[in-house]
Amino acid sequence: MKVKVPLIIMIIVQMLLLTSCWSKKELDEISILSGVGIDSYDEENLLLTMQVILHREMKIESQTGKRGEESPTQNIEAIGGSLIDANRNFVLQTGRHGYWPHIAVIVIGEEQARKGISPILDILERDHEIRQRTYLLVTKDKAKDILMAETVDLEVIQAYNIKDMIENSYEHGExxxxxxxxxxxxxxxxxxxxxxxxxxxxxxxxxxxVTSNLELKDTGIFKENKLIGWFDSEQTRGLLWIIDELNSCVSRINYPKDKKDFVFIETLRSKTKVKPVVKNDNLEKIVIDVSSQNILAQANEHIDLTKVESLDEIEKELEHLVKTQMESSLVKGKELNADVFGFGEIIHKYEPELWKEIKEYWEDIFLTTPIEINVDMNIKRTGLISKSKKDEGM
Structure with a gap:
């Protein structure tokens, strides 16, 4: 009997391991989604654009190495009072459940973004099917137009192409x-x-x-989950410097000043440190220190790099440019009264007791707190030649 008990336990465990997946989903029962666009339809309803991957077209390409005659995706629109309501209407229209785990991007139209996205975020955060690494975007156009547009023909699925655009543009500081x-x-x-x-x-x-091409341009600024304004390209670059998320970028500088010519500097590494300065238990200022390692990617015929002063002057011009970008970002941030730079978080980190006292009034304090910017740009390499060739013309 003693031998039989362990044997019975082993058999039961094996039976449990051999059970089928209770939550399995067959391909002919679902629609795999690659991207979702969310627009305002009217005062009460949303317009949901769902980009569905067509299995038959992808199968043709995988088997033959050639694309089918049809697009590998189809955009289907559904209307509803909420995101979940519109999603259910999608099921009623198509006869299939939308499968969200493979969504690469969620695009929100400006009209809806200005109304507010809190109910949308609530559903996205609660639903276990939606991956937290899904990219979030906002557009001045309709979100459905973004998913229906055509970008460079390298990725056959538009949403995945947008995902690649985001990652590459971010790596280049754009x-x-x-x-x-x-x-x-x-x-x-x-x-x-x-x-x-x-x-x-x-x-x-x-x-x-309007063409059918897309570009990542400007940055949407949200406050209390409502779009309140935009940062342009320069302000976006300044934001990336301040929050220490600039991995690499190329800067164009007019040098020498008396010539209509430019040099191009490539930033390889950068580091930003932000600290609050407290005096007599009051926030005196916030100090931002930025440093970076750069290379001279392109010079011009008016520069002699054998002269130390030339390199020093180029570094100063680069420092001025970076500081200008950061100042532009800070001015716009204060204009919108939006601390997208995370200064409140930094004060809470370094001065938790002070933060307890000022957190209720932080919006007012943010507007009046002086920001000190210190920029140190070092050009480490200038390439294999010291002087550019002069263009002799034809």
């Missing part, structure tokens, strides 16, 4: 990168201001007509 997890962290109790990557369609310079 735009911010915000996923759901990061947005939730930014919108903490210590800070009610957030920033979100901006994406828009490109207008033709000659006709002013």
């Amino acid at each position: 735009s911010a990168k915000v996923d759901l997890h990061k947005y939730y962290l930014m919108s903490s109790e210590k800070n009610n201001s957030c920033y979100v990557t901006g994406i828009n369609t490109i207008k033709d310079d000659n006709t002013e007509k």
Whole structure:
């Protein structure tokens, strides 16, 4: 009998391990989504644009190495009073449940963003199917137009192409990168201001007509989960310097000043330190120290790099440019009264007792607190040549 008891236990355990998956989903029962666009439809309803991956087209490409005649995705629109309501209407229209775990991007139209996205975020945060690494974007256009646009034909699924655009643009210091997890962290109790990557369609310079191409441009500024304004490209670059999220970038500087010519500096590494200065139990100022290692990527015929003073002057011009970008970002942030720089979090970190006293009045204090910016740019390498060749013309 003693031998039988362990044997019975082993059999039961094996039977449990061999059970099938209770939550399995067959491909012919679901629609795998790659991206979602959220627009305001009217005063009470949302317009949900869901980009569905067509399995048959992807199967043709994987088997033959050639694309099918149809697009590998289809955008389906659904209307509802809430995100979950619109999603259920999508099921009624298609006969399939939308499968959210593979969504790469969620795009929100400006009209809806200005109304507020708190109910949308509540559902996104609660639903276990939605990955927190899904990128969040805001557009001045309609979100549905972003998903229906066509970008450079390298990625056949538009939402995944937008995901690649975000990651590459962020690595080159051209735009911010915000996923759901990061947005939730930014919108903490210590800070009610957030920033979100901006994406828009490109207008033709000659006709002013909207093309089918996209660009990551500007940064949406949110306060209490409502869009309140935008940072332009310069202000976005300044924001990235301040929050220490600038991995690499290229800066263009007019040098020498008396010539209409430029040098291009590539930043390889940068470091930003932000600290509050407290005196007599009062916040006196916030100090931002920025340093970076750079290389001279392109010079011009008017510069002789064998002269130390030339390199020193270029470094000073670069420091002036970076400081100007940061100041522009700070001015716009104060204009919107939005602490997207996380100064409140930093005060809470370094001066927790002071933060307890000022947190209720932080919005007013933020507007009046002096910001000191110190920039130290070092050019470590200038390449293999010391003087650029002169253009002799034809």
